[in-house]
Amino acid sequence: MTIAVDASITRGTFTVTVAAELEPGMVVAVLGPNGSGKSTLLRAIAGLQPISAGTIRIDDVVVDDAGHVFAPPQERAIGLVPQDYALFPHLTVRDNVAFGPRSRGAGRRAAADLAEATLARLGISDLTDRKPGQISGGQAQRVALARALATDPAILLLDEPLAALDVESRDAVRAELDIHLSTFAGCTVLVTHDPLDALLLADRVLVIEEGRIVQDGTPADLAHQPATTYVAALMGVTLLRGSAHDGLLSVDGGGVLHIADADVSGRVQCVVRPESVTLHRQEPEGSARNIWPGTVGSLQPSHDRVRVLIDAAPGVVAVVTPAAVAELGLVKGTPIWMSMKAVDLAVYRSPAH
Amino acid sequence: MSSRRISPRPAFLMVPGIIALAFLVLPLLALLWQAPWGDITSIVSSPLALDALRLSLVTSLTATAFATVVGVPLAWLLAREVLPATRLVRALVIVPLLLPPVVSGVMLLSAFGRRGFVGQYLYSAFGIQLPFTTAGVVLAEAFVAMPFLIITLEGAFRSLDRRYEDAAITLGASSWTVFRRVTVPLIAPSLLAGAVLCWARALGEFGATITFAGNLPGVTQTMPLAVYSALESDRSAAIALSVLLLGVCVAVLVALRGYYLKGASA
Numbered sequence: 234m235t236i237a238v239d240a241s242i243t244r245g246t247f248t249v250t251v252a253a254e255l256e257p258g259m260v261v262a263v264l265g266p267n268g269s270g271k272s273t274l275l276r277a278i279a280g281l282q283p284i285s286a287g288t289i290r291i292d293d294v295v296v297d298d299a300g301h302v303f304a305p306p307q308e309r310a311i312g313l314v315p316q317d318y319a320l321f322p323h324l325t326v327r328d329n330v331a332f333g334p335r336s337r338g339a340g341r342r343a344a345a346d347l348a349e350a351t352l353a354r355l356g357i358s359d360l361t362d363r364k365p366g367q368i369s370g371g372q373a374q375r376v377a378l379a380r381a382l383a384t385d386p387a388i389l390l391l392d393e394p395l396a397a398l399d400v401e402s403r404d405a406v407r408a409e410l411d412i413h414l415s416t417f418a419g420c421t422v423l424v425t426h427d428p429l430d431a432l433l434l435a436d437r438v439l440v441i442e443e444g445r446i447v448q449d450g451t452p453a454d455l456a457h458q459p460a461t462t463y464v465a466a467l468m469g470v471t472l473l474r475g476s477a478h479d480g481l482l483s484v485d486g487g488g489v490l491h492i493a494d495a496d497v498s499g500r501v502q503c504v505v506r507p508e509s510v511t512l513h514r515q516e517p518e519g520s521a522r523n524i525w526p527g528t529v530g531s532l533q534p535s536h537d538r539v540r541v542l543i544d545a546a547p548g549v550v551a552v553v554t555p556a557a558v559a560e561l562g563l564v565k566g567t568p569i570w571m572s573m574k575a576v577d578l579a580v581y582r583s584p585a586h
Numbered sequence: 587m588s589s590r591r592i593s594p595r596p597a598f599l600m601v602p603g604i605i606a607l608a609f610l611v612l613p614l615l616a617l618l619w620q621a622p623w624g625d626i627t628s629i630v631s632s633p634l635a636l637d638a639l640r641l642s643l644v645t646s647l648t649a650t651a652f653a654t655v656v657g658v659p660l661a662w663l664l665a666r667e668v669l670p671a672t673r674l675v676r677a678l679v680i681v682p683l684l685l686p687p688v689v690s691g692v693m694l695l696s697a698f699g700r701r702g703f704v705g706q707y708l709y710s711a712f713g714i715q716l717p718f719t720t721a722g723v724v725l726a727e728a729f730v731a732m733p734f735l736i737i738t739l740e741g742a743f744r745s746l747d748r749r750y751e752d753a754a755i756t757l758g759a760s761s762w763t764v765f766r767r768v769t770v771p772l773i774a775p776s777l778l779a780g781a782v783l784c785w786a787r788a789l790g791e792f793g794a795t796i797t798f799a800g801n802l803p804g805v806t807q808t809m810p811l812a813v814y815s816a817l818e819s820d821r822s823a824a825i826a827l828s829v830l831l832l833g834v835c836v837a838v839l840v841a842l843r844g845y846y847l848k849g850a851s852a
Contacts, residue, residue, distance in 0.1 A: 279752075281752050306755045307759070313753060313756040321750060321754075321767075321772075323772065323774075332757050332759070336754070336759035336763055337758040380753075380757070381756075384758060
């Protein structure tokens with residue numbers, strides 16, 4: 234069951250344009266900031282939102298061609314886990330899960346049996362007779378998944394599956410979701426604004442910004458060669474753009490850095506991992522090929538590290554321990570020297586956009 | 587520093603507020619004060635009173651059922667803005683709410699009277715005559731009361747979270763199944779509130795009923811009409827019948843106290 238999307242979807246004044254083929258057995262994450270159009274894409278695949286141009290095919294059958302053909306959601310083999318789960322509050326967990334089979338023609342008894350079997354498969358039989366108001370967010374996530382899987386869909390669509398959960402339960406629910414998604418034979422599309430969900434759950438990530446796909450790759454691709462500043466920021470690295478020639482990178486906006494690969498030339502991007510930047514109070518002497526001055530722009534504590542944003546040419550982010558912040562006496566405006574090995578600069582060709 | 591919060595009681599709100607309360611409660615107390623408690627059982631169990639009460643209950647419940655069957659779908663159409671000129675349609679729906687009921691009665695005569703717009707064909711083709719019949723009472727009550735149901739339900743449909751219906755659709759439910767098993771159960775409290783409002787308005791209907799259906803005991807004389815008629819001949823009987831009507835309303839209010847006495851939050 235393959236999904237082929239080559240379509241524009243218009244909602245109000247906003248248009249999302251997407252071209253992608255999604256293969257079965259794969260978890261594809263659609264990652265993007267709020268308002269980037271990722272939920273709109275999901276609604277279009279589900280048939281809740283007609284497209285305005287192009288086509289959507291499910292297994293080589295056109296389900297929407299922005300004109301003659303439009304298969305309503307009832308005719309598409311999809312299972313949707315909506316944002317905040319939207320469990321029917323007036324029905325028990327059993328009846329929620331039995332709703333799909335009942336709607337698709339199963340008898341009352343058969344649908345209830347199927348619901349109970351699905352709940353057992355997901356290990357939540359104890360919730361069978363509860364109402365949605367009596368279960369936790371993590372449990373509701375599992376029930377919503379069971380409800381979507383009970384119709385035996387070929388395509389599973391998840392809209393922000395973990396956003397409704399508190400931070401404490403998110404990790405556990407994500408790990409469990411990962412197990413269920415990996416055993417699902419069909420095609421899974423997961424929409425999220427959380428890079429952790431995309432990196433941990435997906436085999437492939439489509440990054441969408443302002444209605445366009447800006448990157449399409451594996452989680453490793455995103456981490457090593459982020460296409461845009463947004464992706465780089467999600468990965469916690471600094472993205473520099475510039476021109477390379479003779480082992481030097483002239484960074485857009487000022488500054489020249491040594492790079493290890495002398496053969497690269499032309500427009501390139503390069504990732505600076507915060508761990509590879511070393512900070513000094515005085516101009517250092519050493520083996521590092523790149524040494525340049527700047528001032529501390531801001532300090533952002535995160536867990537047991539502090540991210541130091543440095544105004545310089547080029548400006549980068551460094552990560553240090555709180556102890557280092559104290560020893561170096563870092564505050565906003567402190568003059569500082571940076572050093573970095575040329576081999577730590579991962580240079581790659583700018584994606585064509 | 588005290589953590590106890592004392593509600594301010596400014597006199598410019600307290601005084602008029604208490605006047606309003608007295609104004610609303612005084613007539614109620616006066617009615618109960620003047621009620622002929624000794625004769626009340628014989629008055630309310632007289633054939634005339636029982637006929638009027640039976641007729642009132644039958645017609646108001648029929649009118650409410652009719653309003654629910656056709657009014658709920660119209661409320662849905664208005665909420666989802668699927669009709670052309672939704673704002674105009676909504677204005678038209680609210681007209682009977684604002685109109686003097688006697689004018690509603692005249693309008694019904696123009697439409698369904700023997701020589702009316704539609705009524706003449708109903709009569710010539712089927713021999714159906716609506717004015718001065720029990721069916722005419724139901725028509726008058728439904729015309730005046732249905733807008734209450736529609737505006738209550740339209741608000742409920744409008745504020746309903748669409749994700750429940752979307753989820754049901756993706757699970758394969760037909761639009762009828764979605765409406766029956768998801769939409770209606772989710773708006774059930776508003777449906778009950780709207781139906782009760784509509785029923786109470788139908789039960790109290792006077793102007794449109796007397797204009798369109800007349801005041802024939804046993805046929806079109808509902809409780810409010812019986813009270814009006816009794817007032818001309820036997821004042822204490824009018825008061826006794828009023829107490830009976832009040833009792834019916836209080837009984838419903840008590841039965842639904844969860845909805846109306848909790849405040850406007852629901």
